[in-house]
Amino acid sequence: MLLAVVSSCNTRDPESADIILLNGHVYTLTWPDPDVNGVPDSRAPFSDGKWRPDATAIAIRGDRIMWVGRDDGALSWRGAATRMIDLQGATVLPGLHDSHGHxxxxxxxxxxxxxxxxxxxxxxxxxxxxxxxxxxxxxxxxxxxxxxxxxxxxxxxxxxxxxxxxxxxxxxxxxxxxxxxxxxxxxxxxxxxxxxxxxxxxxxxxxxxxxxxxxxxxxxxxxxxAVVPALTVDQAASNITRALDSLARAGYTMVHDAGVDALHLEAYEQLADADALPIRVYAMLSARDTALAKRWTGRGPDTSTARRLTIRSVKAYYDGALGSRGARLLEDYADQPGHRGVSGSLYAFDTTVVAALMRAGFQASIHAIGDAGNRETIDFLDRVMQTASSTRSLRHRVEHAQVLTPTDARRMNELQLIASMQPPHAVEDMPFAEKRLGRTRVLGAYAWRTLRRAGARLTFGSDFPGSGISPWYGFYAATTREDTAAKSDDTIVPAERLSIEETIRGYSRWAAYATFNERSSGSIVAGRWADLTILDRDPFQSPPSREWLDSGAQYTIVGGKIVFAATAAPSAPAR
Ligand SMILES: [Zn+2]
Structure with a gap:
């Protein structure tokens, strides 16, 4: 009796939703991964060559998804204060991650x-x-x-x-x-x-x-x-806020920041403590900031997800980039005989700093572009994992994994490494990739299909600000490998294209794994974070086209809060 009185005094019905999304194309990604050739699993909502959404409605309470299903079933979660949002056929995906950006x-x-x-x-x-x-x-x-x-x-x-x-x-x-x-x-x-x-x-x-x-x-x-006037913490915080707002507008619910120095970490901490981060941030400490690296080696990772900030990864650079011929190659550059790029200690990669952070429990995320840069990076990770068994379960990542020999693609699987790759690079590098690498080596560049067949795990991002942040651009690049410049329909090694399902997993489920959050993020299931990306077009039901490049997000929802809405009605942004 007393309980009944208490609950009737409460304006928020304990059984009702805060938000109900209706009339959507919801893809939960709860079915198993496609095979290594991209063929959907038999339990996927895919038949006769066509995808169909596996739900239309989602109920959200607090920061969690409370229920997923069909519109008619959703109404039973409606209470007096529930906000009903008609998605008018918009597409709902598990919250997208950009797995590599600055x-x-x-x-x-x-x-x-x-x-x-x-x-x-x-x-x-x-x-x-x-x-x-x-x-x-x-x-x-x-x-x-x-x-x-x-x-x-x-x-x-x-x-x-x-x-x-x-x-x-x-x-x-x-x-x-x-x-x-x-x-x-x-x-x-x-x-x-x-x-x-x-x-x-x-x-x-x-x-x-x-x-x-x-x-x-x-x-x-x-x-x-070094001579550009230094940023203050406040300027760093406003830069971070400006960037995260633009990522929220693009539809991302989480970003993996590929290299955070002490100043930006301080700004992140302040924003996270004030609950002022619009989307989640998976911060990789910059190994170049040796004082910061030393401090966190002593302290150990911050794996808590209570705030929107997680600090459990370290970013280091093993070699340079392909365009400027800094990437380290096993053989000479095809267009510069006698030159193979630079790597390792010559590229200021500090094995001691990175190994110490790994032993302290940090995931290593190492930039490697050339086939030699990748081989030496994999060798380094292998050595540390052999000598310190506690580091073997830390899901180390090779950032870019851009040019790989077939042997090293297989080692990515054997050592359980994650290839953190950027579909836009494949199309943006097209003007020079084959010139630098020649016809044979270019076959191992941006080799997503080869890596999947080798059993390696992928996670996808854009490497902004070097590349555009729209996930649609990433979807287009991954599924077509086609130059987006209007005049050309050049493709780069089309055999390495991925399916739309694999691509979206690269930005969601597989990206969640790369941050140790696969039980909270990356699929639409009751009990998980209410992190959702709602798009104005259904990429599963339309073949890749240049129209994708003009598509966008309708809503971005992080922890049950609407952090971006394309139109003011029927919902306004939460902040
Ligand atoms: Zn980068």
Whole structure:
């Protein structure tokens, strides 16, 4: 009797939902994985070559999914305060992860001159001009996004930036951060003169006459980065917030931040404590920040998921990138005989720091691009796992795993390593991948199908800000391997394409495994986190097309909160 009185005083019916989603194309991904050729499991909602949604309604209570099923059954969870949302046929997927991105850099890039897509140095100068015209002399103008891979054979002429902008400090980073382009004022601040020797693993590009041209490559980029005025914690936090908001708008419920330094970690901690992170963050500590690495080696991982921040992985770089010919290859570059790139200690990879963090319980997430870079990374992980058995269950990741020999693809499976890959890279690297690698080696590049057949686990991301963040772009790249530039329908090794189901698993279920969250995230099941991505188009029911590139998210729901809604009605964003 007393119990009944208490519950009737409570305005929130303990049995009712906070939110009910109706009339959706819900794909729960609760059925088993497709086979290694992409053929759906017999229990998948797939017949006669067609997918159909396996639910239409979801009830959410608090931060959890409470029920999944058909519209008529959902109504029994309705209470006086339940918010009903008609999805009008929108597609509901388990909350998508971007498994590899640089959140602080995306936030900073959003505040910089955007050079994404510029084709020529003159176009870049024009975009900087638009900002320089109103910036007081002596101030910094930062830009990012010119494509160091595409420009590798025709870098801008020496002095071009200094002649255009003699009054400002102009520093334009390359798309992937493996090249920098600066005017003389910035070179002077960095102490770079015509006679400065190249740093280890880096190049200060010079003209035939031996003059520093303003272009620096690979590890030499750090010389310019070092003179850019440092961010404050507050600026880092606002960059993080700006970036996470844009990820929420794109439909992501979780991001794996591939390299967090002490400053950004402090900003993340503050935001997480204030419950101000719009989406979940799986932070990989930057091994380059040795003081930070040492501190966390003593402290051990923070595996709690009570906040939206998890800290249990370490990011390190083993070699450079393919476009700028920094990736370490087993044989010479096809387009630069005698050159094989740089790796390991020559690329400032610190085995002691990374091994100590692994022994302290951290997952290692190691950037490896070239076939030699990958082999040496796998060798390193193998050695540590052999000597410290506690590190074997830590689901270590090879970030990019971009060019692999067949033997090393099999070792990814034998050692239970995760290949953390970026479908956009396959299509963006098309202008130079085969030139760098030649016809045979390119067959082992971005080799998703080969890796699946070898038994390796995959997880997918975009590597923003180097690539566009839309998951639709990733879906298109993974299922077509087709150049998205309007004029071309070139494909790169089409045999490595994946099915849409495999692709979506790469961004959800398999990504959840890569963060140890497969029991909370990655499928739509009662009791799991109410993390949902709701899209304006059904990728299971429409064949890949360029229209996908203009598609987007309708709602993004994280822990039962609507963190993004494309339209104000019938629901407004929760924050
Ligand atoms: Zn990256």
């Amino acid at each position: 959140v602080g850099e995306l936030g900073a890039a959003l505040a910089k001159v955007n050079l994404f897509g510029v084709r020529t140095p003159a176009e870049a100068v024009a975009r900087v001009r638009a900002v320089a015209d109103t910036a007081p002399p002596g101030t910094w103008i930062l830009g990012q996004g010119w494509d160091e891979g595409a420009w590798a054979d025709r870098y801008p002429p020496a002095g071009m930036l200094s002649r255009a902008f003699p009054q400002h400090l102009v520093y334009l980073r390359g798309l992937h951060g493996f090249a920098g382009w600066a005017n003389d004022s910035v070179l002077a601040r960095a102490g770079i003169t015509d006679s400065t020797p190249n740093p280890i693993g880096g190049i200060i590009q010079r003209t035939r006459e031996g003059l520093a041209s303003g272009i620096v490559l690979n590890r030499a980029v750090a010389l310019l980065d």
